[in-house]
Amino acid sequence: MKDFNRKKLTTTSKKTGLILGLLLISSGGAFAQSTLSETASSDFFLWLILCLEILLISIGLVLIFVVLRVNTILFQEETPEGEPVEEKSIFEILSEKLTGAVPIEKEDDVLTDHEYDGIRELDNNLPPWWVGMFYVTIVFSFLYVGYYHFFGGTLQEEAYENEMAEAKVEVEAYLAQMSDLVDETNVETLTDASAISSGKTIFQEKCIACHGAEGQGGIGPNLTDNYWIHGGGIKDVFKTVKYGVAEKGMIPWEAQLSPAQIQEVSSYILSIVGTNPPNAKEPQGDLYQPEGEESADAATGDTGNSSI
Known part of the structure; x- marks a missing residue:
């Protein structure tokens, strides 16, 4: 006991x-x-x-x-008398x-x-x-x-949504930072709808006074044809918008527009090429033909209009 x-x-x-x-x-x-x-x-x-x-x-x-x-x-435990305690x-x-x-x-x-096989x-x-x-x-x-x-602890689903929202903000900030690193040496044409829409907004605010609401030309040349005074590639258009053309009265926009905005408006300008709006200004400059493409004007004999 x-x-x-x-x-x-x-x-x-x-x-x-x-x-x-x-x-x-x-x-x-x-x-x-x-x-x-x-x-x-x-x-x-x-x-x-x-x-x-x-x-x-x-x-x-x-x-x-x-x-x-x-x-x-x-x-x-007690140990028997005479035995040393360990x-x-x-x-x-x-x-x-x-x-x-x-x-x-x-x-x-x-x-x-319980025994099995001697175990x-x-x-x-x-x-x-x-x-x-x-x-x-x-x-x-x-x-x-x-x-x-x-x-009030944050469950996994809510934590996932919060982290995704934070990641989206970080990605957008990173892309915005990267877009501001673009210049006339590495610029590429944007084709997504949001970029074209932003470029159109900038065009309507900054460019229609000289180039018309539809890019048909006015004080400045027509922007909807295949003829360009200073080149018709995205890098040429970006450079023209960025630095302007002082002898023609076009101001440089680099002080008022970020590189990303210049890329957007340049991409919008290229997107309206071939729209042939009414009352377009007469051709100016040289015919621009992208590498590897046959000009439609060359095939049809149409001289087209003019551009920047």
Whole structure:
């Protein structure tokens, strides 16, 4: 009866120490998790919370060790008189407590009657570290469900949408930065509807006074034909818009338009080539024929109109 009570008290003290220590550790982790998101903008509070987390974990580990050590001292087995008491190191004690392994000389106490092909089964307890982790997962599950489903935590779907929105803003900022690096040496014709629409808006605000609302020409040359005074490629048009033509009265637009805007209006100008609006101005400049393409004017004999 005495041995039974001792064993029961020993088991109770072990479980009490483990549960108290693990609850302290898990509560410290939950506290740090919920607080870090609120204090991430402050380095001082971030380091303070991390230090508090480490302190709570350390206290939990020390508490577990103290309870196990006291348990070993109070309930160590009695040895027959005359036999030396075997002293164990702290590491040996911790190993025994964490694994819960039964010494080989005491395996008969946990031997079952299950036998197969000469192999007998031992009725060992689950390792305390495994049981402790199981308790931690239970505590963590309650904290996780409570935080994310009842106290305003961001769920995965919402977090994904927020991250995608942030990524979209970053991509747009990056593309805007890259578009401002374009110049007459690397510019390319834009064909997407949004860019053409932006270029049309710029054209209507800056260019119709000289080139007409439909690009048919006025003070300036017609922009809808295949004849160009300063070249009809995207790089030529970009350069003309950017630096202007002082002797013809066209101002440089580089001080008022960004490189991306100049690219957009230049692409719009090329998109209206061949529209043949009414009252178009007479041809000016030279016929422009893109490389690898046969000019429609050359095939039909049409002299077309003029351009910048």
